[in-house]
Amino acid sequence: MGEKVDVTAGYNRHFDVTLNDEWDEKHMRVVAFVANYNSTNPCDCSVLNAAKRDIIAKTSGIGSISQYSSSSDAWMITDLAGRTVARGQGSASLTAAYNALNKGMYVVKVGEKSKKIVLN
Numbered sequence: 001m002g003e004k005v006d007v008t009a010g011y012n013r014h015f016d017v018t019l020n021d022e023w024d025e026k027h028m029r030v031v032a033f034v035a036n037y038n039s040t041n042p043c044d045c046s047v048l049n050a051a052k053r054d055i056i057a058k059t060s061g062i063g064s065i066s067q068y069s070s071s072s073d074a075w076m077i078t079d080l081a082g083r084t085v086a087r088g089q090g091s092a093s094l095t096a097a098y099n100a101l102n103k104g105m106y107v108v109k110v111g112e113k114s115k116k117i118v119l120n
Helices: 061-066 091-099
Strands: 029-036 046-054 074-079 084-089 104-110 113-119
Antiparallel strands (some): 074 104
8 A cells, every 4th residue: 555645735755765685776667656546436546647767777878888998998987077986997897886876977988988978
């Protein structure tokens, strides 16, 4: 059973959930919906609104730049303000840093190659 909502007054709700370490969040989605439920009249039940979001929404751009990174290549990720948010060496650490980024725009530089990525 969900929470009772007055849709005419508007509704905003935030939930925090700790995921099981065995779950792969790259293959998970969050689904939320607002529905009318009438226990005495099944014809008076309907979904009013629904939304689905990836838990991790990443662009595919990192794949094309990390494939040029070997275990010895230095890399750097900067935000649009020019601040270095991560740096390291090798494709494994680049992938780990990429997966830890928040939503936003970044520039990933591996050697002399650069790629803009957008995470939403």
